[in-house]
Amino acid sequence: RKEVEQDPGPFNVPEGATVAFNCTYSNSASQSFFWYRQDCRKEPKLLMSVYSSGNEDGRFTAQLNRASQYISLLIRDSKLSDSATYLCVVNRKGSGNTPLVFGKGTRLSVIA
Amino acid sequence: SAVISQKPSRDICQRGTSLTIQCQVDSQVTMMFWYRQQPGQSLTLIATANQGSEATYESGFVIDKFPISRPNLTFSTLTVSNMSPEDSSIYLCSVRQANTEAFFGQGTRLTVV
Numbered sequence: 001r002k003e004v005e006q007d008p009g010p011f012n013v014p015e016g017a018t019v020a021f022n023c024t025y026s027n028s029a030s031q032s033f034f035w036y037r038q039d040c041r042k043e044p045k046l047l048m049s050v051y052s053s054g055n056e057d058g059r060f061t062a063q064l065n066r067a068s069q070y071i072s073l074l075i076r077d078s079k080l081s082d083s084a085t086y087l088c089v090v091n092r093k094g095s096g097n098t099p100l101v102f103g104k105g106t107r108l109s110v111i112a
Numbered sequence: 113s114a115v116i117s118q119k120p121s122r123d124i125c126q127r128g129t130s131l132t133i134q135c136q137v138d139s140q141v142t143m144m145f146w147y148r149q150q151p152g153q154s155l156t157l158i159a160t161a162n163q164g165s166e167a168t169y170e171s172g173f174v175i176d177k178f179p180i181s182r183p184n185l186t187f188s189t190l191t192v193s194n195m196s197p198e199d200s201s202i203y204l205c206s207v208r209q210a211n212t213e214a215f216f217g218q219g220t221r222l223t224v225v
Contacts, residue, residue, distance in 0.1 A: 043216040099145050100214045102155040
């Protein structure tokens with residue numbers, strides 16, 4: 001089983017739509033969870049951290065289910081500028097100084 | 113946050129040669145990592161660059177092919193040795209402090225011909 005698995009995508013949605021991405025991780029000892037965004041030919045950049053109680057940042061909502069080892073990202077009122085690849089990211093194990101492991105990413109295209 | 117300067121930003125190299133990529137951070141960081149991102153793929157961890165000791169390599173990556181240096185807490189290099197076209201990829205330096213997110217350099221786009 002891969003360390004991090006994501007919806008393969010691509011997702012093609014109209015402006016204003018709501019879209020949800022899902023992700024599962026294999027290591028129950030993982031403690032840190034993130035969603036990153038990667039634009040074409042650019043390095044990944046943090047979109048938001050994911051907390052146990054769930055968290056929201058404007059149009060973006062992240063949820064974590066530790067029992068199911070499942071992470072989600074919801075984007076409301078999609079904008080053209082949301083078009084990018086979204087990477088589900090988990091730390092290798094435990095907390096502290098461990099590397100981050102990346103899912104393959106889900107490509108989102110928001111269409112006018 | 114951390115500002116990471118990675119160079120070169122891109123290079124085209126002949127097969128059989130080696131390329132050294134440099135990563136400079138504007139502050140001391142505990143952890144530095146090297147990733148590879150092949151076309152259309154996500155990031156694959158190559159190794160963790162340990163300050164003062166040998167790097168820790170992931171399965172499928174070996175020191176002879178990807179030697180890494182980390183002489184201090186703000187600098188690291190990755191060398192891609194004896195290159196072949198299969199090494200064509202984007203190589204990314206990343207830093208992380210405990211329990212925080214990772215920051216990335218802008219990447220080195222390597223093409224081996």
